[in-house]
Amino acid sequence: MKWKELEEEPCSMARTIAVIGDRWTLLILRECFLRKRRFEAFQSSLGITRHLLAERLKKLVRQGILRRVPYQESPKRHEYILTQKGLDLYPIMMAIVHWGDTHMVDERGRPVLHEHKKCGKLFEPVMICSECGEPLLAKEVHTHPGPGGWAASVPPPADLPSEPSTGGPKAARSKTVQPKAKSRTRAA
Template identity: 85%
Template structure:
């Protein structure tokens, strides 16, 4: 599977990964949310090579995550700002940061704190159910095919094929 093919997969996650699923893109986006807008700004704060930065920015613009806006035209210069589609990536960023805050901090503690203007407090992001408002636990979610699912889960070979998984021989008695 090549990078370009991800966008065509019948999976929202694969498609999203096709857009933001590489290290530099995620880091560039972080900078965007921290208000960086210009080429030099990204380059110097990330240490990304100029070549790759130019490529990634182009890709993000193509995909509608960033918009390239002129801010002067003596020598034509542009800055990159998040579109609504880009701003909507915020929950992903917060979820990533929060996991890092929980599992990857050293003894010194969190590098960055987040304050919610609405209530004035430093907060953690919590993911809840849009229907009942309860926090989501992986165990309590059941996934099922939607209208855009693949045509068939492909039974492929009608030949034996033990079964999908489990039981294969996990039922052995002694050790």
């Protein structure tokens, strides 16, 4: 399987991975969400080679995730700004950060805390069902083939591994905050 084929697979996950599924691209996007916009800024904060950076930026622009906007004329200079399509990657970024916060922190705790301006509190992102508002669990999701074909996307591990305490990290787990939204039916 080549990367071009990946983009054409009838699977939303494969297609997304074909676009943002490599380390540098993800890190560049992190910088974008950190409001970095310029070539030099990306290069110096990531330590990516200029060659690769140029290539990745081109790809992100081609894909409509970044826009290349002139910010000065004399020597033509551009900056790279997230489009709406790019901003829509935010849940992916937050999900990645949250997993890292849960499973990859050292004793010192998480590197960054997030505050929700709207409610003023430190929070964790929680993924819920758009229809009933309950938190999504893998085992409670069922997949159906959609109009776009072939069925490979993320479905539920129906017979979920029961995790018989096979010596994984024990401290890391279950720090996840339960959502306490105003008044959704209580999560089980």
